[in-house]
Amino acid sequence: SAVISQKPSRDICQRGTSLTIQCQVDSQVTMMFWYRQQPGQSLTLIATANQGSEATYESGFVIDKFPISRPNLTFSTLTVSNMSPEDSSIYLCSVGTSFGPGTRLTVL
Amino acid sequence: GDSVTQMEGPVTLSEEAFLTINCTYTATGYPSLFWYVQYPGEGLQLLLKATKADDKGSNKGFEATYRKETTSFHLEKGSVQVSDSAVYFCALANFGNEKLTFGTGTRLTIIP
Numbered sequence: 001s002a003v004i005s006q007k008p009s010r011d012i013c014q015r016g017t018s019l020t021i022q023c024q025v026d027s028q029v030t031m032m033f034w035y036r037q038q039p040g041q042s043l044t045l046i047a048t049a050n051q052g053s054e055a056t057y058e059s060g061f062v063i064d065k066f067p068i069s070r071p072n073l074t075f076s077t078l079t080v081s082n083m084s085p086e087d088s089s090i091y092l093c094s095v096g097t098s099f100g101p102g103t104r105l106t107v108l
Numbered sequence: 109g110d111s112v113t114q115m116e117g118p119v120t121l122s123e124e125a126f127l128t129i130n131c132t133y134t135a136t137g138y139p140s141l142f143w144y145v146q147y148p149g150e151g152l153q154l155l156l157k158a159t160k161a162d163d164k165g166s167n168k169g170f171e172a173t174y175r176k177e178t179t180s181f182h183l184e185k186g187s188v189q190v191s192d193s194a195v196y197f198c199a200l201a202n203f204g205n206e207k208l209t210f211g212t213g214t215r216l217t218i219i220p
Contacts, residue, residue, distance in 0.1 A: 097201075099153075
């Protein structure tokens with residue numbers, strides 16, 4: 001299975017700012033996925049990142065809030081824009097059935 | 109749309125007890141089913157999976173059987189250990205793609 005790394009592992013941010021999370025995979029993959037896990041909650045799919053095309057967003061998530069880049073077959077970024085305390089969550093990158101370690105975001 | 113319903117937690121058991129965590133699903137077609145585990149302070153790990161009816165997934169003493177007739181995928185372990193304390197998530201993927209739909213998670217605590 002793929003080995004997935006994420007940066008940063010955690011961050012504390014001020015409201016109104018933006019944070020970009022990086023996801024690196026050790027092999028070339030067609031689809032990468034971004035999930036959100038709110039405190040004490042389950043995981044919810046934000047979007048599918050496809051190389052060479054725009055990301056596909058799930059209901060309730062929009063590109064302006066969560067822009068995604070997919071410049072090549074091993075890398076993707078998720079930006080959380082104009083953050084509010086409600087964005088405090090763990091953000092996870094996924095390939096197939098494997099997940100990255102997650103980025104724990106706290107917004108003050 | 110697809111959905112996964114999991115047994116409400118938290119669940120607290122004594123060491124060596126028998127564990128069952130119930131999971132049922134609603135989906136069109138023939139989804140693949142998964143159990144994930146999240147240990148305290150750690151990331152999400154795939155515990156086991158089953159891709160078709162009557163398949164049994166197993167790992168680390170845990171088992172789950174894909175029951176199409178009852179749309180269930182209950183997680184079982186015969187004798188739990190303190191180290192099994194974690195949050196367990198049931199999930200499905202449908203139509204051959206890799207998008208996962210998760211249940212709400214069940215927090216399991218094993219006391220010595």
